[in-house]
Amino acid sequence: MGLWEIFFIAAGLSADAFAIALCKGLGMRRRDCRFAAIAGLFFGGSQALMPLLGWFTGVHFSRFIVSFDHFIVFSLLSFIGAKMIFDAFGGEPAAAFGIYSLKELVALSFATSIDAFTVGMSFAFLRAPVMLAALIIGAVTFFVSFSGVILGGVFGASFKRPAQIAGGASLIFIGIKILIEHLSMHL
Numbered sequence: 001m002g003l004w005e006i007f008f009i010a011a012g013l014s015a016d017a018f019a020i021a022l023c024k025g026l027g028m029r030r031r032d033c034r035f036a037a038i039a040g041l042f043f044g045g046s047q048a049l050m051p052l053l054g055w056f057t058g059v060h061f062s063r064f065i066v067s068f069d070h071f072i073v074f075s076l077l078s079f080i081g082a083k084m085i086f087d088a089f090g091g092e093p094a095a096a097f098g099i100y101s102l103k104e105l106v107a108l109s110f111a112t113s114i115d116a117f118t119v120g121m122s123f124a125f126l127r128a129p130v131m132l133a134a135l136i137i138g139a140v141t142f143f144v145s146f147s148g149v150i151l152g153g154v155f156g157a158s159f160k161r162p163a164q165i166a167g168g169a170s171l172i173f174i175g176i177k178i179l180i181e182h183l184s185m186h187l
Contacts, residue, residue, distance in 0.1 A: 006133045009119060010047075010140035016112040016174060017043040021145040023170045025152020027088075032153060039105065040146035046109035047116050048138025054120020055130045070182030072114065074175040079107075081171030088165045111175075 021039055028035075116137060123130045 003136075006128075006136050007140065009133070010137040011144075013047055013113075013116050013119065013137055014043075014141040014144040016115075017047065017109075017141050018144040018148045019170060019174060020108055020112060021148030022152040023166070023168075025149040026155060026166065028149075028153040030153060031150055033150065036146045036149035036153070039149050040142040042105045042109040043112060043145040044138045044140075044142030046113040047141035048134045050113040050116035051120030051123060051130060051134045051137055054117040054122075055124050057117075057121060070179050072111070074179040078172050078175045081168040081173075081175065083168070085165050085168035088168065 021036075021043065024039070025036070119137075120130065120134075122128075123133060
């Protein structure tokens, strides 16, 4: 497996993190580079860690994870998306890290990195350079997530409520899409 293939895998794995970072950035009142870096570290760190864990786990547990990972992702994204929509209409504001709470960062990081775990399992079969791949995947996801929060923050000040509703709906849509894709693969 070459570097270009690893970069394409990294770009594909980071797409969900970018969408979520963009949506959450849209809910911000202003651009916040500190928060963008924190979000990038959470998303990038989880995306770097999961291929390593998948690689170490190997094929022994893959049949167990594949059977329910889509339900976990769907549940987490739907819950957080619904909470964003509720908050847009006057629910409790998010705390701790501004627009994100620590629980949301952990949950979203985990939800977006489950696919990276599965990719890590495939690296074991391909004898791919897993350490290099994990570093590239983490770095690409950090950059993409950071950029998503910043880009969302630029536009979010003008469109906070509609953006928060659209962001929540997008998270729910991503969760439904993942659920449908995985269910259709296993039929």
